[in-house]
Amino acid sequence: VLIDGKPTRTIEPIEGGVSILDQTRLPHAIERIVLRTAEDCAHAIRTMQVRGAPLIGVTAAYGLAFALKKDPTSAERASQLLLSSRPTAVNLRWAIERMRKAIAESIDPWIEAGKIAEEDVETCKAIGASGSRLIQKIAEYKPTVEVLTHCNAGWLACVDWGTALSPIYRAHDAGVRVHVWVSETRPRNQGALTAWELRSHGVPHTLVADNTCGHLLARGAVDLCIVGADRVTARGDVANKIGTYLKALAAREANVPFYVAFPHSTIDWTIERGEDIPIEERATDEVTHIGNVRIAPEGTAAYNPAFDVTPARLVTAFVTERGVCASDGLSTLYAK
């Protein structure tokens, strides 16, 4: 994407490191920081300076490359460090496994990490092509296509383009009138990231509280929902940002299609049931505080799972770089 006229990616290789856009500072400040070690990468993932399943995977790949450059015997230790940084997005494991395989084949880890990043860009572009057709089909009979998304699955969640937002950018760039309802996504407010992305790209959008999404769907204000994913099981259950499940329930109730967009690296073929996906629990001050200001009463405890599971039956279809498939039909697009 272009930010202030300059081509920008979330993560860019530089001499001796990678430069990342610090997402904890967005949308209020555009700041890049440099990661030079596996520890830097694990820290950036854990604190959500980088976030989004595909970008977590790419960052972990670079992290492993840094570790191996410093100490060729550190693969196992660095892999464990990176794998433990966040538990739900399976792209992290996928990237580490791919790096380990490359290392075993004596491929330069730095080259391989760069290849993973470049492939992610191409994959996200292809997701955009698959998904934009779904939007264009609605545009044939409606002047403006109303889309609801949750959290941020745009280019900020990837290296470029995004997963759920890629089809929106593609359709918008092709001249389709799209308006996006952006859910705030408490407690981390990634809706602000999505709003910032859409605004930078010139896509009309409106921010709403998460609570408002049911009302919008029930009142016919939404033509389609599209979200990203952190892990999709072999049978098509989807772990994604907490609150996704509620939107999917409301979409089904309103007969509005609910799409989930992701690359192959988000599929976990080792798990069938969504209930078996590990759900990250984050610090409760994300709920009780805003910034440093406590909003909950003193003495009130909180619970803060970062993801929920949307069962395959609530998903109309998956949007991938290989095309669109029914939520019980992943194996029609991918060989296990």
Add this chain to the structure above:
Amino acid sequence: VLIDGKPTRTIEPIEGGVSILDQTRLPHAIERIVLRTAEDCAHAIRTMQVRGAPLIGVTAAYGLAFALKKDPTSAERASQLLLSSRPTAVNLRWAIERMRKAIAESIDPWIEAGKIAEEDVETCKAIGASGSRLIQKIAEYKPTVEVLTHCNAGWLACVDWGTALSPIYRAHDAGVRVHVWVSETRPRNQGALTAWELRSHGVPHTLVADNTCGHLLARGAVDLCIVGADRVTARGDVANKIGTYLKALAAREANVPFYVAFPHSTIDWTIERGEDIPIEERATDEVTHIGNVRIAPEGTAAYNPAFDVTPARLVTAFVTERGVCASDGLSTLYAK
């Protein structure tokens, strides 16, 4: 209730006015302010210094009494002012109509307003008795009853006791172990009011983001849901705080009973369909800002409806001062 050992109500008649607890300052400061005119009351309702359907009704009744004391010919003008302060809670219209009827019968409006307030306390107590049986029934086979509520329908929403929280207080006081999941209730965070109430009363509770409620229900963490209402139609559709509908969908999906607690003054016999309830749209800075700090990107617009409609078919039963009835059975408890 007792606050710091002192009997406290949300609204208390004093010489020449009423003293209210300023709910925009809670839970961080306990401050009372005095209302002396209809304009004061309309302002307090509009700015949510008082909130909750029953309390809005009581405040409006006092407002009309103030107007009539000052100018016996002002009934119509003051009624319109008060009616326009917030559109969704029908208790406001109910209270104004009751006051107008009393005035027509030459009853002292100040006495009538006080009577409405006293009756609200008794009504809420009776709702507690009706609802606590539902909790106690679960307690017969479970050591701790897990309750989910949304927004604040406690004593802060009424004069005392509350609607949805009254059964919880009653069960707790009877020795039943209850734990309450409190949803944050963006954008106005009334969950903090509920948490503060529960904490003051010693009821164990945990605050969660609204997004988390689907996950809790899907994972079996909730035995029953109970919420209040701002308006219930003759056929049982429920307008309540935005986000209620999503919780009701998730409760049905998880086979968890979903109860709505309210007094007779919340029933609007003139409307059948929930779609016909006027839904208040509030200022968008409630979504884009927290306090004075903008959290949305510059240039991003927001949409902020304050209520949604939960159709009767998603409600297991109504909990009223006359007992519990099926959501299509209001007329079994009340004559129209």
